[in-house]
Amino acid sequence: MTQETKRMLSDGVGRIVGTNKIALKSxxxxxxxxxxxxxxxxxSMIALMPLAVGAQPLMPQQVSKTEIAQAAxxxxxxxxDVYSFDIAAQPLATAxxxxxxxxxxxxxxxxxxxxxVQSVAVQGDMTAGAALDxxxxxxxxxWNAINSTAISVIDPSQIDAxxxxxxxxxxxxxAAKRAQGPNGVPxxxxxxxxSVAVITQESMRKSPVREARExxxxxxxxxxxxxxxxxxxxVNVRGQQEMGRVNVNIDGARQNYNQLTHGTTSRVYIDPAxxxxxDIEKSNLTQNGGAGASAGIVTMRTLNTQDILDEGEEWGGxxxxxxxxxxxxxxxxxxxxxxxxxxFDMSATISRxxxxxxxxxxxxxGLFTTGNGNYYSTENxxxxxxxxxxxxxxxxxxxxxxxxxxxxxxxxxxxxxxxKTNDVTNLYxxxxxxxxxxxxxxxxxxxESDLINLNSGVYWTxxxxxxxxxxxxxxxxxxxxDSFDNRYTLDTTGADIANRSDFAFDKIGDxxxxxxxxxxxxxxxxxxxxxxxxxxxxxxxxxxxxxxxTPSGKRNVYGGYxxxxxxxxxMFQITGGLRYDRYDLNGDAFWCxxxxxxxxxxxxxxxxxDIDLAESKVSPSFGAxxxxxxxxxxxxxxxxxxxxxTIQEAMLSGDHIGNVGxxxxxxxxxKAEESETKExxxxxxxxxxxxxxxxxxxxxxxxxxxxxxxxxxAYVPQPTTSTIIPGLLIxxxxxxxxxxxxxxxxxxxxxxxxxxxxxxxxLGGTLTLADTDLQGDYDPFVLDTDYDQxxxxxxxxxxxxxxxxxxxxxxYGIYATPRRKYTLDGGFRLLDRDLVMGMRATFVYPQDNFGxxxxxxxxxxxxxxxxxxxxxxxxxxxxxxxxxxxxxxxDEGYVQGAGGTYAPAPGRTAVVTLSGNF
Numbered sequence: 001m002t003q004e005t006k007r008m009l010s011d012g013v014g015r016i017v018g019t020n021k022i023a024l025k026s027x028x029x030x031x032x033x034x035x036x037x038x039x040x041x042x043x044s045m046i047a048l049m050p051l052a053v054g055a056q057p058l059m060p061q062q063v064s065k066t067e068i069a070q071a072a073x074x075x076x077x078x079x080x081d082v083y084s085f086d087i088a089a090q091p092l093a094t095a096x097x098x099x100x101x102x103x104x105x106x107x108x109x110x111x112x113x114x115x116x117v118q119s120v121a122v123q124g125d126m127t128a129g130a131a132l133d134x135x136x137x138x139x140x141x142x143w144n145a146i147n148s149t150a151i152s153v154i155d156p157s158q159i160d161a162x163x164x165x166x167x168x169x170x171x172x173x174x175a176a177k178r179a180q181g182p183n184g185v186p187x188x189x190x191x192x193x194x195s196v197a198v199i200t201q202e203s204m205r206k207s208p209v210r211e212a213r214e215x216x217x218x219x220x221x222x223x224x225x226x227x228x229x230x231x232x233x234x235v236n237v238r239g240q241q242e243m244g245r246v247n248v249n250i251d252g253a254r255q256n257y258n259q260l261t262h263g264t265t266s267r268v269y270i271d272p273a274x275x276x277x278x279d280i281e282k283s284n285l286t287q288n289g290g291a292g293a294s295a296g297i298v299t300m301r302t303l304n305t306q307d308i309l310d311e312g313e314e315w316g317g318x319x320x321x322x323x324x325x326x327x328x329x330x331x332x333x334x335x336x337x338x339x340x341x342x343x344f345d346m347s348a349t350i351s352r353x354x355x356x357x358x359x360x361x362x363x364x365x366g367l368f369t370t371g372n373g374n375y376y377s378t379e380n381x382x383x384x385x386x387x388x389x390x391x392x393x394x395x396x397x398x399x400x401x402x403x404x405x406x407x408x409x410x411x412x413x414x415x416x417x418x419x420k421t422n423d424v425t426n427l428y429x430x431x432x433x434x435x436x437x438x439x440x441x442x443x444x445x446x447x448e449s450d451l452i453n454l455n456s457g458v459y460w461t462x463x464x465x466x467x468x469x470x471x472x473x474x475x476x477x478x479x480x481x482d483s484f485d486n487r488y489t490l491d492t493t494g495a496d497i498a499n500r501s502d503f504a505f506d507k508i509g510d511x512x513x514x515x516x517x518x519x520x521x522x523x524x525x526x527x528x529x530x531x532x533x534x535x536x537x538x539x540x541x542x543x544x545x546x547x548x549x550t551p552s553g554k555r556n557v558y559g560g561y562x563x564x565x566x567x568x569x570x571m572f573q574i575t576g577g578l579r580y581d582r583y584d585l586n587g588d589a590f591w592c593x594x595x596x597x598x599x600x601x602x603x604x605x606x607x608x609x610d611i612d613l614a615e616s617k618v619s620p621s622f623g624a625x626x627x628x629x630x631x632x633x634x635x636x637x638x639x640x641x642x643x644x645x646t647i648q649e650a651m652l653s654g655d656h657i658g659n660v661g662x663x664x665x666x667x668x669x670x671k672a673e674e675s676e677t678k679e680x681x682x683x684x685x686x687x688x689x690x691x692x693x694x695x696x697x698x699x700x701x702x703x704x705x706x707x708x709x710x711x712x713x714a715y716v717p718q719p720t721t722s723t724i725i726p727g728l729l730i731x732x733x734x735x736x737x738x739x740x741x742x743x744x745x746x747x748x749x750x751x752x753x754x755x756x757x758x759x760x761x762x763l764g765g766t767l768t769l770a771d772t773d774l775q776g777d778y779d780p781f782v783l784d785t786d787y788d789q790x791x792x793x794x795x796x797x798x799x800x801x802x803x804x805x806x807x808x809x810x811x812y813g814i815y816a817t818p819r820r821k822y823t824l825d826g827g828f829r830l831l832d833r834d835l836v837m838g839m840r841a842t843f844v845y846p847q848d849n850f851g852x853x854x855x856x857x858x859x860x861x862x863x864x865x866x867x868x869x870x871x872x873x874x875x876x877x878x879x880x881x882x883x884x885x886x887x888x889x890x891d892e893g894y895v896q897g898a899g900g901t902y903a904p905a906p907g908r909t910a911v912v913t914l915s916g917n918f
Contacts, residue, residue, distance in 0.1 A: 589652075671740050862895045
């Protein structure tokens with residue numbers, strides 16, 4: 001990156017960066033806009049002209065003396081046609097590009113734009129002249145018409161009539177959208193009236209990560225709940241996770257994989273080297289992607305041609321190679337792209353990571369206590385079997401059919417070899433080979449019509465885990481549990497279509513108003529299959545135990561939505577929407593008992609159980625925002641959602657692997673979760689706060705969610721008559737089943753994200769405060785008629801009163817997010833911004849996890865911790881960058897908050913990365 005380009009990106013202002021060159025890009029980050037500059041004798045003319053994709057090469061535009069004179073005197077006039085504008089306040093150069101695109105009016109700038117000039121927001125239907133008047137109203141600049149379709153932007157203090165003669169020497173101009181702070185978060189985050197977050201590629205690249213989970217560490221309201229021994233992701237948004245509560249997708253393709261283990265069940269496998277950006281939506285689920293979800297949508301967008309090639313490049317690529325201490329052996333990726341023609345481009349990326357068994361931190365060795373009160377430290381909970389061998393890649397192709405239609409095709413895949421122990425003592429290890437495939441095809445049609453902006457897509461994704469569980473052997477060498485060779489597979493196919501229509505109204509008062517309708521529908525189908533083969537080595541164990549605990553089955557989920565938005569000027573807007581969701585799930589399960597007296601042994605096949613679940617719901621949503629002063633936006637939102645049960649939840653059967661004696665029961669009456677979320681918040685966005693060119697950004701929100709019919713796994717009784725004893729119901733001959741809690745679960749919290757960027761230095765951070773209120777009462781009689789004689793008898797621990805109910809002490813595997821989490825990130829940009837040095841700090845204070853206080857060997861309470869990371873980068877030249885980072889710099893011993901079957905996190909790790917462009 002040239003020095004001028006870096007300064008331009010910091011200022012957010014369009015700037016001439018070359019001479020005698022015409023940029024002929026098919027696509028830019030600003031849409032279908034060609035940006036061309038013409039230098040003149042005595043002045044510069046910058047023409048911003050919307051062009052069709054695939055247009056013929058341009059000839060430099062000739063601007064006559066007469067036209068310049070007309071512009072200076074106002075002799076010409078613009079057309080009175082009315083256009084629809086939705087242009088946020090931003091650097092003026094960028095705003096003018098959007099204006100030109102929306103109106104078709106060419107823009108010439110007489111001279112260069114002054115540094116730091118910001119536009120005023122322009123929203124609504126109006127003439128091009130009215131839009132320009134508002135956009136320039138605080139800039140000190142004026143505009144004049146050259147003709148009916150072209151204008152000149154002029155600085156009155158620099159008008160020189162003698163310099164009106166023109167010669168055309170074309171140069172390239174770049175306009176950049178402003179992104180500030182430690183992680184380059186775009187301004188759209190602080191202009192959205194709701195809780196959203198963006199993890200940029202800058203954030204992911206500046207400090208190499210061992211696992212994908214680490215890229216979420218500094219996001220407010222988001223945690224990862226699986227520990228460092230598993231490369232998969234279990235994303236927790238606002239206290240909710242797993243089973244579709246959070247729609248985690250890759251390029252829009254849902255990743256719905258579930259596998260029952262100790263710890264988290266839902267996992268998504270992705271290599272961070274393939275990612276361009278991660279978008280996190282916590283407020284608006286009245287859109288495609290919201291079907292079956294209740295907490296949020298996490299979209300992991302992978303690299304495409306525009307992320308690999310620089311502006312003006314027809315072909316090229318990027319390479320990153322990393323090596324470090326603490327068994328960070330190798331991580332490398334290479335990307336290449338080519339713009340083969342104005343109508344076609346393609347790209348590809350391949351990545352390889354080799355990591356060994358790491359060492360945990362040495363300081364503050366205390367880690368956690370389990371539910372049964374056992375204490376663990378780095379001494380008796382060693383992070384063994386933490387290696388990873390991962391190969392991943394992608395291929396993308398973009399076809400531009402016409403100037404307003406395009407098709408995007410993509411494939412993303414990975415293969416991960418790793419081992420994971422099933423408990424904190426690392427006694428029992430499973431070896432896994434997880435393979436993922438995701439295919440996507442998308443179509444966009446955006447003609448010159450306010451009524452059509454149509455997006456549609458189809459996808460298929462597969463996650464398959466081939467797991468080998470070695471035989472368990474006791475101290476005398478006897479096989480106690482046979483070996484297992486298991487295959488867990490989930491295929492998901494889906495399709496969606498959405499459109500946006502915009503309408504304009506006449507001027508109301510001093511402002512213009514606008515109205516938009518967003519509507520669409522989506523469908524996805526899950527197909528799960530699990531198979532197991534025994535090693536025949538003796539001991540306990542049977543294939544049905546694996547096949548029942550992660551059951552095979554099929555599920556269909558449908559969703560449709562209608563969302564309307566009305567806005568007046570840039571002062572306020574209101575939204576209202578409806579979602580319709582439906583699911584159906586059916587299949588054959590069974591239930592059984594482990595006592596010989598029952599006559600219904602699991603080993604004999606149990607009793608058939610038919611599962612046939614289906615529900616639908618219409619869910620409303622509302623929102624409002626108001627901007628009383630420029631740079632401040634208050635917002636409030638309300639939404640309801642239905643979360644459909646998964647195959648894993650509905651079809652659970654069989655019994656625990658080995659000779660444990662805990663069968664699993666399907667719940668034929670399992671209900672969908674119904675949730676409502678309320679939030680209030682405020683956005684702040686100010687420039688030139690302490691010095692010219694700086695910027696301050698902040699987003700603060702408070703939320704409260706209520707979840708009815710919360711579903712989780714819990715202990716229930718086996719129905720043999722002799723085991724139903726008042727007061728001992730749950731503790732005698734236990735089974736496990738998915739249950740709906742009788743009382744609502746409440747989750748509330750406060751989130752804050754802020755940053756200040758002064759160019760030469762920056763500071764940012766996040767704050768998350770969270771609390772979960774879970775009563776835990778549930779009806780343990782899940783087998784319908786088999787329990788009727790007991791469920792209706794009025795039994796209670798004292799023999800009188802209400803029927804016996806389970807409580808929070810009998811739940812298994814409910815994890816709470818940290819009560820408090822703070823992150824700080826600050827640094828300096830030195831040597832003309834070539835050298836960047838910074839530090840990040842994370843402070844975590846836990847709350848008690850919900851789970852059994854006397855039955856669970858897994859769920860427990862982890863201890864508070866603090867982690868400091870150092871990162872740096874030096875840009876050797878435009879093509880080579882050297883990075884150096886030290887993660888966990890003070891070698892803290894800790895387990896990451898809400899980390900599943902807890903394992904110590906990696907200790908101090910130093911990593912060197914060499915990055916290059918070609």
